[in-house]
Amino acid sequence: MAVLVTGGAGYIGSHMVLDLLEAGEQVVVLDNLVTGLRESIQSPAEFVRGDVADTALVSELLRSRNINAILHFAGSVVVPESQTNPVKYYRNNTANSLSLFAAAIEAGVKHVIFSSTAAVYGMAERIPVVETDPVAPISPYGMSKLMTEQMLRDLSVAHDLSYVVLRYFNVAGADPEGRIGQSTPGATHLIKVACQAALGLKPELKVFGQDYNTRDGTGERDFIHVADLVRAHSAALRYLRAGGESDTFNCGYGRGSTVLEVIDHVERASNRPVPYRFAPRRPGDIGALTAGNAKILERLDWKPELDDLNVIVKHAYGWEARLAEKVSGAGS
Numbered sequence: 001m002a003v004l005v006t007g008g009a010g011y012i013g014s015h016m017v018l019d020l021l022e023a024g025e026q027v028v029v030l031d032n033l034v035t036g037l038r039e040s041i042q043s044p045a046e047f048v049r050g051d052v053a054d055t056a057l058v059s060e061l062l063r064s065r066n067i068n069a070i071l072h073f074a075g076s077v078v079v080p081e082s083q084t085n086p087v088k089y090y091r092n093n094t095a096n097s098l099s100l101f102a103a104a105i106e107a108g109v110k111h112v113i114f115s116s117t118a119a120v121y122g123m124a125e126r127i128p129v130v131e132t133d134p135v136a137p138i139s140p141y142g143m144s145k146l147m148t149e150q151m152l153r154d155l156s157v158a159h160d161l162s163y164v165v166l167r168y169f170n171v172a173g174a175d176p177e178g179r180i181g182q183s184t185p186g187a188t189h190l191i192k193v194a195c196q197a198a199l200g201l202k203p204e205l206k207v208f209g210q211d212y213n214t215r216d217g218t219g220e221r222d223f224i225h226v227a228d229l230v231r232a233h234s235a236a237l238r239y240l241r242a243g244g245e246s247d248t249f250n251c252g253y254g255r256g257s258t259v260l261e262v263i264d265h266v267e268r269a270s271n272r273p274v275p276y277r278f279a280p281r282r283p284g285d286i287g288a289l290t291a292g293n294a295k296i297l298e299r300l301d302w303k304p305e306l307d308d309l310n311v312i313v314k315h316a317y318g319w320e321a322r323l324a325e326k327v328s329g330a331g332s
């Protein structure tokens with residue numbers, strides 16, 4: 001019996017693979033490497049290069065590797081890109097997920113864990129936002145994920161398939177042991193970009209909006225350490241295998257940090273200034289978004305272990321500095 005990790009060469013998926021391997025799971029990764037990197041996948045996970053949309057390949061894998069559960073990370077993840085190219089997002093995040101789930105049902109896979117997002121809440125009416133609050137995505141990205149959530153709900157009623165949807169807030173940090181981290185060139189995550197700016201790899205960081213109703217006027221987000229996030233998936237897998245009912249959970253710490261607080265932490269971790277300048281608010285950005293996390297704390301066997309912005313930034317910066325060394329080493 002093995003688990004399939006789609007998108008296992010990506011940022012979060014590769015941390016998931018590590019966690020599963022450490023738990024003694026047999027792991028198969030399916031990734032087309034469109035943004036992921038082969039070297040992010042730790043052994044002895046099996047790597048299959050291919051697309052989630054390739055139903056023949058997926059069906060063959062599910063049967064030949066005796067897959068019992070799928071952790072579905074593969075997807076397109078850049079919100080502004082989803083506004084200019086919605087077809088890509090509905091195709092890769094929604095249509096391709098449907099063909100994966102259809103193959104899973106055919107092959108008798110019992111459990112699916114799906115990477116959803118806080119973007120399903122859109123302009124949340126209150127924070128911390130909880131799972132039963134209205135969902136109203138304002139980007140094709142958020143809508144493509146919400147549609148997939150809905151498909152899972154319907155499929156699980158009609159078929160012998162149980163699922164957990166995890167709605168991630170802002171994922172950050174890197175493997176505490178420094179083996180892997182966020183390696184995607186061009187990634188736009190705030191903490192990564194702030195670390196790059198401190199290292200001189202980016203000329204400056206743009207801070208969008210300074211007149212929000214937050215402690216210091218800049219946007220406030222709930223940053224979750226990637227290692228805590230992947231442990232939430234392992235807890236969800238144990239829950240489903242123990243017969244737990246299909247359900248949806250927010251994944252966050254329930255409190256936020258502002259952009260200026262992040263910059264301050266990066267400056268302290270790196271001992272370097274982070275060059276930044278204020279820019280106007282971006283349309284569609286919300287002032288503050290934090291996760292109501294009472295449900296996941298109560299129902300899954302999961303507790304945050306790294307909910308400290310100092311630790312998140314220290315790990316993110318350590319990884320970024322290592323990446324920068326590799327690049328300059330390769331160039332010299």
Ligand SMILES: NC(=O)c1ccc[n+]([C@@H]2O[C@H](COP(=O)([O-])OP(=O)(O)OC[C@H]3O[C@@H](n4cnc5c(N)ncnc54)[C@H](O)[C@@H]3O)[C@@H](O)[C@H]2O)c1
Nearest residue numbers: 007009010011012031032033034035036051052074075171
């Ligand atoms: N990073 C965040 O803050 C965040 C927040 C909310 C939700 N998520 C979700 O988590 C998941 C993983 O995000 P990430 O940050 O690790 O992104 P990522 O781009 O690093 O990883 C995605 C991986 O999926 C692969 N992939 C994409 N389309 C594929 C396809 N059709 N077939 C096979 N492989 C494919 C890519 O090569 C990559 O390795 C995504 O579904 C994303 O929407 C991420």
